[in-house]
Amino acid sequence: MAGTRGLLPRKGVRWRCSLTVQSGCSPVFVVPQAVSTYVALSQFSQNVGDKDEWLHREQLAIQKSSLCWFSREGLLATAQLMQALAYTKLCLGHLNFSIKLGFQAHEICRHLKKPALENLVLSVLFRSAFLMKKFDLCIHVLERQWALISQSHDVLGQACFYSACLDLLLYGKGWLCRPFGECLHFIQHYEHSCILNSQSNVMLGVHSSLAMWFAQDSQWNQFEYHFSKARQLVKRTNASLFGSHGFVRFLECHVLMLQKMPEDVFLQTLAETRRQTLTYFKEFFSRCVTCPVYHQWVSELKAFVMRNGKMSLTNIIRPFDTCLTSIWIEGEFLEENNSFEQNLEIQRFVGEADVNKKDKEEIQECIC
Numbered sequence: 001m002a003g004t005r006g007l008l009p010r011k012g013v014r015w016r017c018s019l020t021v022q023s024g025c026s027p028v029f030v031v032p033q034a035v036s037t038y039v040a041l042s043q044f045s046q047n048v049g050d051k052d053e054w055l056h057r058e059q060l061a062i063q064k065s066s067l068c069w070f071s072r073e074g075l076l077a078t079a080q081l082m083q084a085l086a087y088t089k090l091c092l093g094h095l096n097f098s099i100k101l102g103f104q105a106h107e108i109c110r111h112l113k114k115p116a117l118e119n120l121v122l123s124v125l126f127r128s129a130f131l132m133k134k135f136d137l138c139i140h141v142l143e144r145q146w147a148l149i150s151q152s153h154d155v156l157g158q159a160c161f162y163s164a165c166l167d168l169l170l171y172g173k174g175w176l177c178r179p180f181g182e183c184l185h186f187i188q189h190y191e192h193s194c195i196l197n198s199q200s201n202v203m204l205g206v207h208s209s210l211a212m213w214f215a216q217d218s219q220w221n222q223f224e225y226h227f228s229k230a231r232q233l234v235k236r237t238n239a240s241l242f243g244s245h246g247f248v249r250f251l252e253c254h255v256l257m258l259q260k261m262p263e264d265v266f267l268q269t270l271a272e273t274r275r276q277t278l279t280y281f282k283e284f285f286s287r288c289v290t291c292p293v294y295h296q297w298v299s300e301l302k303a304f305v306m307r308n309g310k311m312s313l314t315n316i317i318r319p320f321d322t323c324l325t326s327i328w329i330e331g332e333f334l335e336e337n338n339s340f341e342q343n344l345e346i347q348r349f350v351g352e353a354d355v356n357k358k359d360k361e362e363i364q365e366c367i368c
Helices: 010-022 027-047 049-067 072-092 097-111 113-133 134-151 155-171 180-189 200-216 221-234 242-260 272-286 291-305 318-328 338-344 356-367
Strands: none
Touching: 027 049, 027 072, 049 072, 072 097, 072 113, 072 242, 072 291, 097 113, 113 134, 113 155, 113 242, 134 155, 155 180, 155 200, 180 200, 200 221, 200 242, 221 242, 242 272, 242 291, 272 291
C-alpha cells in the first residue's frame, strides 16, 4: 500500500493507539483506525520480505477487528482487512479462500463506493482466478475493473489492467480481453510517464510480458528492447505480489531466450547467459520469500535451465497445470480463526468448495 513507509514501527503504533484510548476518544473511531494501521504495516512487511512481521501484524488486525462497530469507518476497515487477507491467501497459494474473501471485500467496497479500494480488490481477485485458470472469471473481473478506471484518468490502474490482459494473451488459452496491439500502444504512449516510471513492480511484469510475446514470434530486436527495460527494473522491485509476478515473467523471458534465441543473436556466450540466469533464480528465492505461490513453478524453470534441456518451452511453461495443484500451504496463520470468521460471518468460506461447480455463482457474485 502506498504511504506505508512513513508509518511508525509496531511498538510505536501500539503506544499511539493506547494513548488515544486513554485520552477518552470513542472506540468507534479508535478500533477502525487501529485495524487499518495494522493492515498497512502488515502489507509493508510483506513488500520488504519480512514474513514474521507480515503475519504477526495481520493477526493483530484480525484480533482488533472483533471490536469493530459496524459504522461506515468500521466497514471500511473491514474491507481493507479482507482485501489484505485475500492478498495473503493468494501469496501463500490458498487460492479458493483468496477468491471468496475477494468477493466479500468487493461487495463492501461497492456498498461504500470506494473505487480505489475496489480496484485493488479486483487486482487480487484477477490474480487468484488467473492462477486457477478460471479465465471466464478473469474476463468478468477485468470488465469491472475497466469500468472503474475508465471513469478517471488512472494511468497506473490502466497499466495494471493491460498487464493482466497480457497475461491472458500469453496463458489464457484463447481467452481475450484486449488485443495485443492495444496493450502495446498504451505502453508506448505512456512510456515516459513519471507515474509509470516510478512503479517498478508493475512495469517489470509489463515489459517482461511484452518481451515474451516478441520472443515467441522470434522478433529479437523488439524482444531485446523490452527485455533490457525489464533487466533495469528488476533491481528496483520488492517482494510484493506485483514484484514477484514481474520477476517470474522476467525469469520466463530468460528461459525462452535460452531455448529459442539463435546463438549468433546472443550479446554474450550461451554459457555466460545461463550462468547469469541461474544468478537471477537465486536472487528470486532470496527476495520473494513472502510470495511462495510462485516458488514451485520457479523451481521447475530453474531445473530446466540447469538440465540444459532441449524440450520445447511450450511444454514446460504451463505453470498453472502443474505447480499449483500441490502447493504447500502454510498452516500457521488464519486457517481456522473462529473469532474472525464469526465476526465477519464467513464460516462458509472455511471448507474447500468445489470451485468448478460454482463458477457461474462466483462470477455473478463478482459482477452483481
